[in-house]
Amino acid sequence: KFKSDRIYGNINLGLQANDWLSFQLQSGTDITQSGDRVWHNVNSPAVGSWNAGGNTEGQSRAADVGNTVEESQKYFEYDTKLNAMFKKKLSPSFNIDGLIGTNYNDRGSRLLSTGIEGLAIPGFFQLSNSANKPRSTESDSHRRLLGAYAQATMGYKDYLYLTLSGRNDWSSTLPKGKNSFFYPAANLAFILSQALDMNSSSAVSFAKLRASYGQTGSDTDPYRINNVINATSIGLGFGNILFPINNVAGFSISNQLNNQNLSPEKTTEFELGGELRFLNDRFGIDANYYHKITSDQIIPVAISPATGYTSIILNATKVRNQGFEVLFNATPVKTSSVNWNLAYTFARDRSMVLELAEGLEKLVLKSVYDAQLVAVKGQPLGIIQAPTASYDPAGHIIVDSKGYPVADPTNKTYGSIQSDYQMGLQNSLSYKNLSLGFSMDYRKGGVFYSGTADLLNFVGADVKTTYNDRRPFIVPNSVQAVTDAAGNVTGYVENTVQITEPNVDDYYYPTNNKALAYNNRILDKSYLKLREVTLSYALPTSVAAKIRADKAVISIYGRNLYTWLAKGNRTVDPEVSNLGNDISSELGEFRTAPPVRFFGASLKLSF
Numbered sequence: 001k002f003k004s005d006r007i008y009g010n011i012n013l014g015l016q017a018n019d020w021l022s023f024q025l026q027s028g029t030d031i032t033q034s035g036d037r038v039w040h041n042v043n044s045p046a047v048g049s050w051n052a053g054g055n056t057e058g059q060s061r062a063a064d065v066g067n068t069v070e071e072s073q074k075y076f077e078y079d080t081k082l083n084a085m086f087k088k089k090l091s092p093s094f095n096i097d098g099l100i101g102t103n104y105n106d107r108g109s110r111l112l113s114t115g116i117e118g119l120a121i122p123g124f125f126q127l128s129n130s131a132n133k134p135r136s137t138e139s140d141s142h143r144r145l146l147g148a149y150a151q152a153t154m155g156y157k158d159y160l161y162l163t164l165s166g167r168n169d170w171s172s173t174l175p176k177g178k179n180s181f182f183y184p185a186a187n188l189a190f191i192l193s194q195a196l197d198m199n200s201s202s203a204v205s206f207a208k209l210r211a212s213y214g215q216t217g218s219d220t221d222p223y224r225i226n227n228v229i230n231a232t233s234i235g236l237g238f239g240n241i242l243f244p245i246n247n248v249a250g251f252s253i254s255n256q257l258n259n260q261n262l263s264p265e266k267t268t269e270f271e272l273g274g275e276l277r278f279l280n281d282r283f284g285i286d287a288n289y290y291h292k293i294t295s296d297q298i299i300p301v302a303i304s305p306a307t308g309y310t311s312i313i314l315n316a317t318k319v320r321n322q323g324f325e326v327l328f329n330a331t332p333v334k335t336s337s338v339n340w341n342l343a344y345t346f347a348r349d350r351s352m353v354l355e356l357a358e359g360l361e362k363l364v365l366k367s368v369y370d371a372q373l374v375a376v377k378g379q380p381l382g383i384i385q386a387p388t389a390s391y392d393p394a395g396h397i398i399v400d401s402k403g404y405p406v407a408d409p410t411n412k413t414y415g416s417i418q419s420d421y422q423m424g425l426q427n428s429l430s431y432k433n434l435s436l437g438f439s440m441d442y443r444k445g446g447v448f449y450s451g452t453a454d455l456l457n458f459v460g461a462d463v464k465t466t467y468n469d470r471r472p473f474i475v476p477n478s479v480q481a482v483t484d485a486a487g488n489v490t491g492y493v494e495n496t497v498q499i500t501e502p503n504v505d506d507y508y509y510p511t512n513n514k515a516l517a518y519n520n521r522i523l524d525k526s527y528l529k530l531r532e533v534t535l536s537y538a539l540p541t542s543v544a545a546k547i548r549a550d551k552a553v554i555s556i557y558g559r560n561l562y563t564w565l566a567k568g569n570r571t572v573d574p575e576v577s578n579l580g581n582d583i584s585s586e587l588g589e590f591r592t593a594p595p596v597r598f599f600g601a602s603l604k605l606s607f
Contacts, residue, residue: 004034020088027080032073039068042122066119070127077107098152108142108222135242137231143222144172159194163187171219174262181264185214206277206284211270218265220298224258224313256300257309265315267294282334286327293354294319301357302364316357319381323349337432345424351381366584370514371449371522373417373587380416382586384447386518387510388412392492396479397516403497404507405475405515414522417586420445433538439531443574446525451590452572453521457508463570464520465508472498524566525574532559544605551606559598 010028017023043064083101090096116130127134149167166184173179192207232250234241243250273288296315303312325347333340353375356363363375371386389405390398398406421444428437456462460470467473478495499507510517536555544552563573577585578592 001037002034004032006030006032020086022085024083024085025081026083028078030077032075034073036071036073037068037125038071039125040064040066041125042066042119065117066122067115067117068119068125068127068129069113069115071111071113073109073111075107075109077105079106080104093157095155096152098150100150101148103145103147103149105145105147106143108140110141111137111139113137133244133247135244141222142172143219145219146170157195159191161187161189163189165214169217169219171264173219173222173224174264175225175260178261178263179219181217181266183215183217183266185212187212187214203278204276205280206275208275210273210275213268213270215269216267218267220262220265220313224298225260225262227258228254230254253308255310257303257307257312259313262298262313263296263315265294265296265298267292269293281331283330284328286329287324288326289324290322292321294321295355299363299365301360314357316360316363317353317375318355319375320352320354321349323347339428339430341426341428343424343426346421347423348421349418351418353377353379353381366579366587368449368451368579368587368590369454369510370411371518371587372411373584380418382417382583384414384417384449384522384587385411386414386449386522387514388518389515392479392481394492396477396492397475398481398492399475399478399495399497401480401497402503403475403478403495403499404513405478407515414518415447417446417448417525419443419525433540435536435538436534437536438533441529441531442527444526446574447522448525448574448586449588450521450523450569450572451588452592453523454510454517455591456571457517457520460505460508462508462520465505470501470504472501472504474498523571523574524568526566526569527574528564529560529575530562532557533561547605549605549607551604553604555602555604557598557600557602559600560595561597563595 008028008030010026013025015023041064043066081101081103083099085097085099087097088095114127114134114136116127116132116134118130118132119125120129120131147167147169149165151163151165153161153163155161164184164186166182168180168182171179171181188211190209192209193202193204198204198207229251230253232243232252269290269292271288271290273286275284275286277284295318297317297319298313299316300311301314301316303309325345328342328344330342331340332342354377356375356377361376364372365375365382366373371384373382374385375381376383387407388411390408392398400406423442424439425441426437426439428435430436453462457465474495474497479492480495480497481489482491482493484490503512506512508517508520510521534555534557536553539552539554541551544550565571565574572589572592573595574588576592576595577587577589579585579587579590
């Protein structure tokens with residue numbers, strides 16, 4: 001049982017001091033309070049039932065003693081900005097506007113969970129209904145950020161604009177002495193068509209050049225400076241040992257080693273672009289090139305458990321992003337009754353790992369079984385590595401005495417999560433009051449791990465598992481190693497050992513065949529999507545007037561209508577992920593639900 005209440009709102013106050021100076025206060029809050037209650041009743045499954053479990057002798061598993069857990073969560077954010085804004089014409093040719101301000105942001109969360117194990121009265125789900133003591137856990141997170149900033153834009157004759165800005169933040173999540181960080185920016189825009197006084201009769205109706213350089217800084221999550229303690233919980237696979245035990249409380253230091261020398265992350269970016277429109281804005285192009293360096297990225301890094309920890313927080317990476325984006329738009333047909341608009345986008349991005357923290361050869365960003373998303377110096381950010389088979393010098397697969405391929409001691413790089421390029425198309429066609437629009441996306445290149453493919457291979461539902469009609473077979477192009485008495489390989493002979501029928505199913509699962517299993521689980525990320533189709537009809541003004549509306553539009557639409565997958569992927573939508581919200585999500589998905597196709601209708605009224 002789940003319940004959530006949310007309160008949010010904001011207030012804006014303004015004061016016009018004179019004709020060029022004004023003040024503005026903006027303050028807002030967003031608070032969510034939720035409660036969750038989960039319970040399981042006492043249950044003693046009968047022997048032979050699907051829920052009985054038990055061993056081959058038919059003994060039933062231990063009865064469920066029942067439990068109930070209640071949780072409450074609170075999330076809050078308060079944000080306040082105070083700005084002094086100015087706008088003044090300095091001369092007939094020069095003007096300036098800008099602001100000076102401060103910003104205070106306060107956000108956090110609190111989780112409290114209490115539960116009992118073993119119901120005294122079946123079906124009575126109260127925290128007092130147990131002879132055992134309740135167990136409680138709680139966690140708090142709190143972060144404050146104070147900022148001061150200024151921005152000024154200077155204009156010359158309405159065609160040349162220079163914007164300068166700077167901001168300094170003080171964060172509660174960084175160590176003292178390093179919790180203050182400043183980041184400036186500069187933007188230059190030159191409207192060429194205005195400077196050259198191009199009129200509407202010119203082939204070029206608008207031309208603009210722009211350039212920018214700037215830095216941004218960011219802090220980290222709370223509680224990454226000093227080590228923290230947690231209530232002890234010892235994982236045992238399908239269960240946990242929880243404290244207190246026999247009235248003895250237990251706490252332990254977190255497995256994550258925090259860092260009192262963290263520095264803020266810093267991103268430095270340069271952009272260069274331009275915009276052209278032709279034939280009275282009937283055709284246009286907007287292009288942009290960017291080059292971005294992000295340094296001192298704050299990331300948890302895995303370390304040897306022999307240290308007493310499993311990870312450490314470090315300023316671990318320096319990454320370069322560079323690429324370009326191009327937007328083409330056109331109105332091929334424009335009459336009194338017919339209007340046709342097109343927009344096409346093309347984008348290409350490359351991310352490269354320039355540096356890793358001292359002592360790191362690679363950084364594991366996310367893993368599922370033996371598939372790893374890693375960062376390696378000098379390689380694209382986000383390459384996927386996993387086991388592969390060992391091969392002899394002639395290129396034959398080496399198998400063991402049971403006929404299973406032998407895994408290479410070094411994992412193979414299957415590819416990068418990055419696409420070669422991405423494209424998008426938007427189309428809108430209208431005739432009088434009726435309009436039809438659709439949008440499509442295309443992504444080329446990249447790979448991802450699929451837990452759905454893993455499951456399909458495990459249960460034999462993937463077409464690849466029907467090889468040789470699931471009868472015994474010899475691994476194609478395979479050999480066995482010949483060794484001397486000391487175990488040294490002296491040569492290779494043709495493999496004659498079959499994968500027997502009882503073991504065919506094991507062949508497709510990594511537990512027994514990790515050497516070849518990941519060829520069927522790391523898939524091509526390319527796709528073509530029909531994102532949306534919308535059909536709209538604008539009611540005649542006479543009809544809209546009857547309901548006192550200026551305009552009324554009825555629409556039917558469909559979203560996520562169809563996806564064409566790459567030849568190497570007949571399993572799952574590459575955009576679906578349940579592995580996180582940051583770069584870790586790019587590793588892929590783990591047996592997630594398929595995406596949903598939406599259909600709907602709407603009525604929009606304008607008054």
